[in-house]
Amino acid sequence: MNLVLEIILWSIIAFALLCIFVYLLLPWIFKIFVSPYFNASYVYDSRDFEQKEKILSEQINIPELSINPNNGIFRISFGNSRILSEGVIKLHSKGNYYSNLRRLSRKTKLLNLIKSSHKESDEVLGNFKETVLEYELTDQNVQIIASIKQYHNQNYIIFEIKFPDGLTDTATGKFEDLIVSFPSFFNKSPNTRIFTYREAIFCPPSRKLNATSAPVVLYDDELNCMVLCPLDGFLNATISEDKEGWINCGIQGEITSLPKNFSQKFILYFGKGINNPMEEVGNLLLRYHNSERKNLYVDIVCSHLGFWTDNGAYYYYKTEKGLNYEDTLVAIKDYFEEKDIPIRYFNFDSWWYLKHTNKAFTTVFRPIVRLMGGGLYGNTLRWETDPEKFSTDLKTFYEERFQIPITAHNRRWDSRSPYLDEYEFITYKNHACPLNLDFWEWLMQHAKESGILVYEQDWMNNQINSIPYLREDVNAIERWLNSMAIAAEKNGIDVFYCMETPGIILYSIKHPNITITRCSGDYNHRWPLSYRYVHSTQTNILIHSVGLISHPDVFRSRSMEGVSMRPFGEKRPILKCLYQNLNAGPVCPGDKKEYVNWSILSKTCRDDGLLLKPDKPLTANDLMFKPHKKYYICDTYIKREDLIWRFILITNIWPNRVKERYFTLEELGYNHENFILYDYFANRLEKVNSSQKIEIGKLEKYGYKYYILNPIFENGLSFIGCVDKFIPCSRKLIVDLNSKNTSLTFVVNGLKDANLKILLYSETKPEKIHLDDHPLDFTKSSREYYNYDEANKLLSIYLRFKEDTKKTVEILI
CATH class of the missing domain: 2.60.40.1180 (Golgi alpha-mannosidase II)
Known part of the structure; x- marks a missing residue:
């Protein structure tokens, strides 16, 4: 018996030591093995600077289009040795592949061109010449219409493929093996570098063109670029590069059929840079869909200082000692009022509602559960207060004790939810999803009555991946998101997307009340800057392009300077707070109430909590995507008529790569001759010109400099x-x-x-x-x-x- 107890005791000790060891190693693991998958900027390679300088041909941004009248195969030229060749159509139906290119493969059937025609017209994006190509699947008697619109004196082309008769039995079985591709071509140009986003939660930036719903930038070493992007059908549109080298723009491979009159459009844009071409493509999408960029102050979450309780915050699945969540929230609110800290709303994360949870497991492994973001707590059963945490329903709590606006979290639904007895859900195993408007109208009315002004839909990609129907029916995801947004708008509620994919971000332009999305993974004070910071400043390029408001997640504001042992504290609260402010979205402290650092937070807002913002979120400067030897440089701006104030945040994320500890304004793409450079933390002004080297000096690892570049009148x-x-x-x-x-x-x-x-x-x-x-x-x-x-x-x-x-x-x- 004693031997058994001794074995159990030593096993517990060994497990505890293993957990401590893994915990201590986590930052190193993230730095070495995780962070590289969340960065698409240039990685220093000394060979790039030893080789003779490449002479690149000039890119012509007004492309020349030629189409073979016999088969509709197209060719696009945009400069000397800059060609998109063998532009074709590919599709899959009833086990067969079809294309208008005869020699594509032995198994591919020929798509016969029946008729071609030309016309000139105009629409919201301008005047254009359109070539219409009508094809037929002879063995199915199915008509297919492809069209190419070339806009007069514009740097973009639009491709569209229509299915008047629909198309059946289309699935290839793999997401990346597209059922339809148009356009599909070979890229025979120097634009071989890639900037895009993975088809994964929070849209991680990527240098590889795996199948994705994101825009794709193909560029050369001088940032001459072309951008491919869906113009509609965002939730199933996919761009990929196959093993033969074809770049394919089409529809993901799990869709089982296309309805009658279905169409899919893509835009091909030519320009220079990364940030500006992405923003210009976003502007075209917004114009095409008669949509607008979201106002940076659109709702209370975006406009004012708030208090957050999500993963990484002190109160994430944790209360004040001896209090339940209800009393904890009231105590926090009262403390802020007493100390005149202008918190204007609260975030309620997943701890507040009922989930299908193994309580024994989550109790024993609570630290691991907190670290993993609550994912082990299971799906939503009832989006109503957990009786172990509240003595009453949320409406009563809000009206009688709280009376401060709320942004409330929700996750994937559980098929064992009692809501399935009253409303129609689609289900698969233990997962469920409501597509119809009636359920969402009930939910959003309940939210409105409970003081919820912003509804956060989390686990979005998980919801899609867990139910095959959402990936197989071409309209299913849109029904889900459309019902959610319409019901929210009817009740005056804005929608916040979390764990989203690139296509979901693009889809947001269809609803004015989809306002916020997350730009990186969950906060943890121990994660290296090379993980979340780099990720967010590059994903912000996509978020800003379509006019969404970026949210970088909670942070701890407590100052740890002078604290010798700080394994559980945020080591860089000023930098994290500055970054949240430069991000132009919510500012989200999540400390224990006594440690909320108003002296730092007050730099982000007025004394009433109104946030003071730049015009756009902080993004990696274009220089970061071409060969360079610099620190990691990000910037944003405020524009007043023809004058621009620029805000530049420089960080030493990869010390071994830095060979040049300076920058010039020309390198950063700033065109005016003279500026006043304000070194914020040194409180020093300097008059500089565009070619002058601005010396940064040697920064410690994760050290930073913050400059404001001011125009001279x-x-x-x-x-x-x-x-x-x-x-x-x-x-x-x-x-x-x-x-x-x-x-x-x-x-x-x-x-x-x-x-x-x-x-x-x-x-x-x-x-x-x-x-x-x-x-x-x-x-x-x-x-x-x-x-x-x-x-x-x-x-x-x-x-x-x-x-x-x-x-x-x-x-x-």
Whole structure:
């Protein structure tokens, strides 16, 4: 008996030591084995700089299209030695493959061209010449119509394939083996580098063209590029490269049939760069679907500071000692009110509702479950309060005790849910999915009554992968998402996508109330920057392209400086907070309530919690995708008419790759001649030109620099703004700015009791400064005054607000 107990005891000790060992190794494992799969930027290779410089032919962005009148095979030329050749149609039906290219393979049947015609017309994307090619599957008596639209003096072509009779028995059995491909071609150009996204949760960036629903950028070493992207049918459209080298644009291979009059469109765009071509393609998609970019302040989650309880947060499946979740939430809310921390909404993650859970397992392995993001807690049974965590339903709790807006999480549905007794779901094994509007109308009405303003649909790709019907019926996923969005909009609720695929991001343009999506995996303070940060700054390129708002997940804001042992604390809270602010989406602290760091968070917002943002999320600069020896450089901006303020975050993620610790503005693609460079944390200004080397210096591993590049006005002034904030010239703070030859006027929006310092660069001391048409004193004896530092050419203006109001400042030179 003693021997048995001893064996059990040692087994427990060994298991505990193994868990500790694995836990300690996790950051290293993520750095070496995981992070490389979440990065599509250039990886330094010394051989790229030893070889003779390649001379690339000029890319012509207005392409030349030629079509063989006998079979419809096309060819596109866009410069010398830049050709897309053997452009064909491929499809699969009833066990056979068809193509209009006779020699494709022995098993491929010929697709006969019956008729071709030409016409000119116009639509929302402009005037075009269209070639229409009519084919027939002779053994099935099925008509197929392909068309190619070339737009006059435009850098894009649109391909469409239609099935007036539908198409049956299409599935190939593999997602990547497409049932339809048009266009399909060989890429005979220098544009062989790839930037795209994997068909996986959170859309990881990729340098490989595996089957994906994402846009695909093919580019050369000088960033001449072409972009392939679905124009519609986003949820089943797929782009892939097969082993023969064909680039195929079509429909994923598990779809079993296509209905009558089904069509699929793709756009082929030519340009230069990564960020701008992706944004331009997104603009074309938005125009085509009569949609608009989401306002960065569209709802409370996007506009104000919130408190989050999802994976990585302190209160994720964890309460205050001795309290249930209901009382914990009230205690947190009361604490923030007492400390004047302007939290304007709460996130309720998966802990709040009932799931099909093995409680014994989740209790014993709770740390592992928390680390894995709650995935082991199972599917949703009832999207209603768990009685072990709440004494009442969510509506009553919200109305009687909470009374603060909520964004609420949901995951994949369970086939054992009692909701299946009242509503129709599709099911497979233990998984279920509601496609019809009636269920979603009930759910969203329940959400509205419970104070939920934003509904978070998580586990999206998991939901699709767990039920074959969603991958086999061409309309199934759209029915699910469409019903969800329509019901939410009827109830004034916005939708937040999580664990989404690229096609789901593209689909978001169809509904104005799909507003937010996640740009990276779950937060953990121990993950290296090479994992989530790199992932998010590249996935943001896709998210921004279609006008969605990016969410980088929760973070811990507690300052750990001076704490010698900090294995469980965030080592870089300032960097994480700065990044969240530059991301132009939600800012999401998730600390234990006493450790929420308002001194850092206050740099992201006004004292009422209104966030101060740039115009777009932070993205990797184009330079990161061509051969270089730099630090990892990301940027965003604010545009005011023809002037641009740029915000540049530089991080030392891969120290061994860095051979050049400087950059020039030309390298980053900034065209103006002169700027004022503000080194934010050094509080230093410098006048720089576009070709000047800006020395960064040696950064420690994961060290960072934050620069703000400010335009110089025609009068010699440069406006930096309120440098107490990470985004000093945010539109919500500086609501108007107007420069003339001899003056500068700006309007500051301030709250009661706010004391703001506005910083400018000026070659000379101003002749006069007026505040609301009254002269401003050059003295500290007044509460509102200005100061001029002639040595550093710094002009500081100090404003005090006795009430919520706007103040107008005029500077005369």
